[in-house]
Amino acid sequence: xxxxxxxAPSRRMQVLSPLLALVATGxxxxxxxxxxxxxPAAVMYAFxxxxxxxxxxxxxxxxxxxxxxxxxVGLSLCFRARVWNIGAEGQFILGALGGGVxxxxxxxxxxxxxxxxxxxxxxxxxxxxxxxxxxxxxxDRFDCSEILTxxxxxxxxxxxxxxxxxxxxxxxxxxxxxxxxxxxxxxLLPTLHPDYxxxxxxxxxxxxxxxxxxxxxxxxxxxQVRVFGESARTAGYAGFSSRVLLWFVLAACGALAGLAGxxxxxxxxxxxxxxxxxxxxxSAIIVVFLGxxxxxxxxxxxxxxxxxxxGGENLQIEFGLPRSITQxxxxxxxxxxxxxxxxxxxxxxxxxxxxxxxxxx
Amino acid sequence: xxxxxFATLAFSTLRAGIPLLYCALGVLLAERSGMLNLGQExxxxxxxxxxxxxxxxxxxxxxGVLAAAGTGLACGAxxxxxxxxxxxxxxxxxxxxxxxxxxxxxxxxxDYVGSSIDGIAPLAVPLLADIPLxxxxxxxxxxxxxxxxxxxxxxxxxxxxSRAGLIITAVGxxxxxxxxxxxxxxxxxxxxxxxxxxxxxxxGAYLSLAYTPLWTEGMTTGRGWIALALVVxxxxxxxxxLVAAHVFGMAGILNLLLQGTGIGxxxxxxxxxxxxxxxAALVLLSRQRDFGRYQSPPGLGQNFSPED
Numbered sequence: 001x002x003x004x005x006x007x008a009p010s011r012r013m014q015v016l017s018p019l020l021a022l023v024a025t026g027x028x029x030x031x032x033x034x035x036x037x038x039x040p041a042a043v044m045y046a047f048x049x050x051x052x053x054x055x056x057x058x059x060x061x062x063x064x065x066x067x068x069x070x071x072x073v074g075l076s077l078c079f080r081a082r083v084w085n086i087g088a089e090g091q092f093i094l095g096a097l098g099g100g101v102x103x104x105x106x107x108x109x110x111x112x113x114x115x116x117x118x119x120x121x122x123x124x125x126x127x128x129x130x131x132x133x134x135x136x137x138x139x140d141r142f143d144c145s146e147i148l149t150x151x152x153x154x155x156x157x158x159x160x161x162x163x164x165x166x167x168x169x170x171x172x173x174x175x176x177x178x179x180x181x182x183x184x185x186x187x188l189l190p191t192l193h194p195d196y197x198x199x200x201x202x203x204x205x206x207x208x209x210x211x212x213x214x215x216x217x218x219x220x221x222x223x224q225v226r227v228f229g230e231s232a233r234t235a236g237y238a239g240f241s242s243r244v245l246l247w248f249v250l251a252a253c254g255a256l257a258g259l260a261g262x263x264x265x266x267x268x269x270x271x272x273x274x275x276x277x278x279x280x281x282x283s284a285i286i287v288v289f290l291g292x293x294x295x296x297x298x299x300x301x302x303x304x305x306x307x308x309x310x311g312g313e314n315l316q317i318e319f320g321l322p323r324s325i326t327q328x329x330x331x332x333x334x335x336x337x338x339x340x341x342x343x344x345x346x347x348x349x350x351x352x353x354x355x356x357x358x359x360x361x
Numbered sequence: 362x363x364x365x366x367f368a369t370l371a372f373s374t375l376r377a378g379i380p381l382l383y384c385a386l387g388v389l390l391a392e393r394s395g396m397l398n399l400g401q402e403x404x405x406x407x408x409x410x411x412x413x414x415x416x417x418x419x420x421x422x423x424x425g426v427l428a429a430a431g432t433g434l435a436c437g438a439x440x441x442x443x444x445x446x447x448x449x450x451x452x453x454x455x456x457x458x459x460x461x462x463x464x465x466x467x468x469x470x471x472d473y474v475g476s477s478i479d480g481i482a483p484l485a486v487p488l489l490a491d492i493p494l495x496x497x498x499x500x501x502x503x504x505x506x507x508x509x510x511x512x513x514x515x516x517x518x519x520x521x522x523s524r525a526g527l528i529i530t531a532v533g534x535x536x537x538x539x540x541x542x543x544x545x546x547x548x549x550x551x552x553x554x555x556x557x558x559x560x561x562x563x564x565g566a567y568l569s570l571a572y573t574p575l576w577t578e579g580m581t582t583g584r585g586w587i588a589l590a591l592v593v594x595x596x597x598x599x600x601x602x603l604v605a606a607h608v609f610g611m612a613g614i615l616n617l618l619l620q621g622t623g624i625g626x627x628x629x630x631x632x633x634x635x636x637x638x639x640x641a642a643l644v645l646l647s648r649q650r651d652f653g654r655y656q657s658p659p660g661l662g663q664n665f666s667p668e669d
Contacts (some may be wrong), residue, residue, distance in 0.1 A: 078513075084452060138640065142647040145593065146398065147452070149643065151586045152636040163629035287457060324467030324578070331403075331461025338449035339459065345448070 003351045013344045018290050018301070019332045021336035022342075025329060028336075032154065038319060049272015054191025057310070059196035063268060065306035066090070066198070069205035069285035070260035072213050072291065072298050074253030079288055080216065081225045081249045082232070087135055088151025088257040089281025090157035091128040097164055098127025100265045100272035102170065104180055105188050113186035120187070121262050129251050131157065136250040140243055140327035146250075154281070169272050178323075180272035180317055189267045201263040206255055206299065213295040257281060278309060279327065286334045305330065364493055370618060371498035375506070375571055376613025378610025380507045380564040380581070381416070384588035385595075385602045386450070386516050391437075392592060393520055394553035395533040397662035398479030399455025401561050401585030404436040404539020410466040413576040423483045426505060426566045433562015436462065436557050441554035444664060445547045451662045467578045474535055480507050488556030503571050504564075510603075512560070517599040519566070529553060532657035536665035546665055561585065583636065584613075590639045595645055597657065612638045 029047075030040035051057050069290040072089040078085040102123040106116035121288030134153060138144040164177070169183040189199040216222040228245050235242060264276050287305050312326030384401055408429035416425025440458060443449045469498075481503040488502040490610055529540045532549045540546045566585070570578050587609055596600035609648040611618065616631040 086456070138644065141645045144640070144643040144647060148586065148590045148593065149640055151583070151637050152590070155583045155586075155636045156633045159629045161632045163627055165628060166629065209467065233371030282460060286460065289453060322468055322471045323466045323472070327460060328468050329464070329466055331457050331459075334453070334457035335443065335461060338454055339443060339447050340446040 004272055004347050004349050006345055006347055009344050010347075014292065015340075017343060018292065018297075018337060019338035021174040021333055022289075022338045024305075024336040024340070024353045025333045028332060029329060038321070043315065043319060043321075046256075046314050048307065050318075051307065051310040051314045052175050056196065057188050057200045059193070060310055061303065061306045062202050063196075063198040063306075064309045065269075065302045066205050067264055067280045068284055068287055069299065069302040069340030070201070070208060070263070071281050072207045072287040073205070073295070074256035075284050076212060076288045076291075076293050076295075076298055077117055077215075077225065078249045078253050079293060081245055082229045083139075083246060084147045085132065085135060085150050085250060085253055085348050086285065087132065087153050087281070088148055088253065088284050089277060089279070090150065090154035091131045091257035092261040092277050093154075093157040093161050093265075094131040094279045095124035095128035095261030096265045096272065096276045097161055097261075099262025099330065100169065100180060103183050103266060104272070105186060107181060109182055113184075115268065116187060117189065121259060124258045124262020124265075125255040125275065126258070128256070128261065129254040131248040131258070133247075134253025136247045140246060161276070165272055165274055171271075175306075178274055179300045182271045183266070187266065187269055188265060195340055197268050199263070199267045199269060204259075204263075205254045209295040212298075216295075221248065238309035257284075283309075283327075283330055290332060290337055368494055371495060371576060372501070373605065373614055374611045375502065376610070377614045378529050378607035379497045379506050380567045380572060380584050381588050381609050381613075382513065382603060383564030383567060384561050384585055384590040385606050386509075386513055386599070387433075387502035387557035387564070388588050388592045389520070389522060389595075389597060389599060389602055390516060390529075390556030391553045392549045392659055392661055393533045393597060394529045394558065395525075395536060395658055395660035395663060396440070396550050397451045398440050398454065398458065398553045398554060398557055399452060399589065400436065400458020400462065401442060401588055402581055402583065403459040403466075403557050403571060403585070404418070404561035405432050406463075406466035406567070406579065407436055407462045407506075407567035407587045407641045408433045408562030408656075409569035410470040410473075410565075410576055411480070413569040416570055417478045420479075422479070422570050423507070425570050425664060426481075426563065429505050429562045429566030429570075431562070432535050433565070434559040436562070437549070437558020440558065441551040444554075445551055445635050447663050448666055450493060451664065457595050467585045470576045470578065476579065478570075478574050478577070481571040482614075490629065502636035509563075509567070512563075513599060513603045520599055527573065532659070533660050536660050536663065540665065540667055546667070550665075557618070561588075564588070571617060581591055587635055587639055590643065594642050595638075609638065621630040 015277050026044065030044055033043045034040045046191045052061055071092060075085060075088055100119040103116065103120040109116060131153060135146050135150045139146045165180060165360060167179040169178060169180040174181065191197060191199045192202065224235065224240045225245055226239060228240060228242060232242060247296060260280065261276065265272055269276060282306050285302045287298060291301035306331055309327050314320040315325060316323050383403055388401060399475060411432040412425040412429030415428035436458060437537070440454060443454050452638045482503050483503045490496045490553040492500070500640050520529065528544055529549060532544060532546050536546045565581065568580055591609060592607045595605045611634040615634045616628055619631065
């Protein structure tokens with residue numbers, strides 16, 4: 001078998017390679033479980049099917065997909081502009097803190113909860129934006145690698161959260177647990193249906209994805225981001241300001257990730273705790289890659305990743321397997337995806353087959 | 362501060378820098394050839410967990426170190442395979458390595474959380490170890506620490522003094538030109554990526570077998586990322602990497618160092634120190650135009666394929 005470079009990237013493989021990666025991940029997973037002495041079929045069922053057997057399961061899937069989608073939409077914008085922001089996790093945490101602080105301050109109110117909820121969401125967005133703004137400032141003014149600074153800010157954000165729940169935000173009536181007081185029910189986001197926990201964050205996340213599509217496909221700013229991402233030099237010749245784009249993509253990502261954090265506090269968690277994020281900010285990076293940096297792809301990949309989170313929880317309950325399996329599978333999936341992308345620009349040919357003609361797709 | 366306390370602090374400060382030193386040397390070796398592997402955190406964790414498991418099953422820390430080195434090497438080889446043969450994006454592949462390594466290490470180490478082993482014991486050099494103030498710090502450490510310094514020396518020689526170092530640098534500066542000169546670009550890069558992985562594995566092993574002989578999930582707490590930053594800060598120079606690793610090691614144990622001074626900061630604030638220091642150093646560095654910034658290997662992170 002020979003490897004041959006394609007004359008042009010294959011569109012078909014662009015769509016097929018995520019599916020190929022998925023199948024490869026599934027097969028590897030089954031092999032690992034078989035090696036561990038677990039029945040692979042049953043484990044796979046418990047991971048992928050059982051969590052979404054009923055409406056409640058699907059609503060939980062959508063609940064988990066909400067923060068993932070918000071972070072992924074923001075990151076997609078950054079990656080399109082080749083701004084390697086790895087800091088969605090920290091921006092998420094700051095958003096949770098900002099939203100949490102405002103919401104807790106309003107916890108004793110007797111009225112005006114709607115405004116308090118709005119205020120807390122906006123505070124979350126602002127806190128996330130500010131945190132991402134540090135990355136933009138460091139890159140803009142001091143030419144610091146955004147990869148390194150955004151990662152460092154993730155660790156600082158985590159310590160800030162830990163400090164807050166051990167100190168100023170700690171619930172005085174909370175038996176010394178490092179957690180804030182529970183928010184009153186009026187301060188929680190309206191749910192889409194009384195029986196389920198999925199809240200209005202989901203339509204907002206979907207709107208954000210739609211907004212991303214509109215921005216990239218229909219606006220001058222989006223066009224600039226695209227040009228900038230493909231060739232910074234071309235963007236320079238066209239007179240696009242790389243500084244404006246840098247600030248714009250980071251601020252937008254910070255706002256969305258911050259909103260995701262605030263929504264976790266104001267939604268399913270209902271208080272500020274040390275373990276607010278299950279690594280959404282990191283997983284969202286893979287969601288963007290898996291979704292081919294396209295809004296529709298990101299929504300599909302976000303749903304799949306939400307499934308890996310609840311599937312992992314289900315495996316823990318049913319088989320006593322550690323939850324870290326989720327992260328392992330996510331990493332493996334990205335490996336396979338990157339490897340499968342080789343087929344976009346290359347093809348495998350059996351010996352004896354005629355060589356490709358120039359221009360053949 | 363009395364002499365005994367000083368001696369103890371000097372002892373722990375040097376130890377705290379070693380995981381960073383191992384990992385940063387690995388980053389340096391790989392990056393000099395143009396391989397940007399952001400998977401350090403994952404490779405370190407894999408080394409730490411496999412080293413710990415091997416040591417606790419075999420009761421031999423030395424075997425643990427070997428297993429950790431082998432695991433790191435395998436991770437580096439995987440990175441090389443993906444980026445060199447399958448032409449994957451180096452940034453994305455490194456991120457995948459970090460996420461995968463974090464998950465897999467937590468998975469493998471699940472049953473070993475909380476179990477303890479006999480770590481690598483310190484070796485005291487007779488007489489020299491009794492020198493006041495610095496004797497304990499310099500002459501009563503474990504062999505894995507001395508190995509780190511030896512490898513720093515070896516890296517210095519390899520990169521800055523040997524013919525092989527010239528080849529590595531040429532490959533890192535412009536792989537296409539190096540290829541036209543007849544240098545085996547992909548082989549050099551694969552080798553350096555493997556060496557980088559091996560060093561990250563050793564860094565992990567130092568954490569779980571010597572520094573704190575135990576395993577906890579995510580025990581590297583960002584050291585892999587700091588190591589990546591260290592190399593930037595050191596301007597890709599081995600001597601400065603050695604110094605910087607120990608400075609950051611000190612920042613990592615600030616809480617220990619400040620204990621006696623009565624400065625009452627919450628522990629979480631002190632825990633931010635290495636990350637804040639890292640950002641501050643990157644900012645300061647940008648002010649020094651001729652230092653570091655332009656020493657970055659021009660071909661860093663760029664893929665190369667002979668068919669292009």
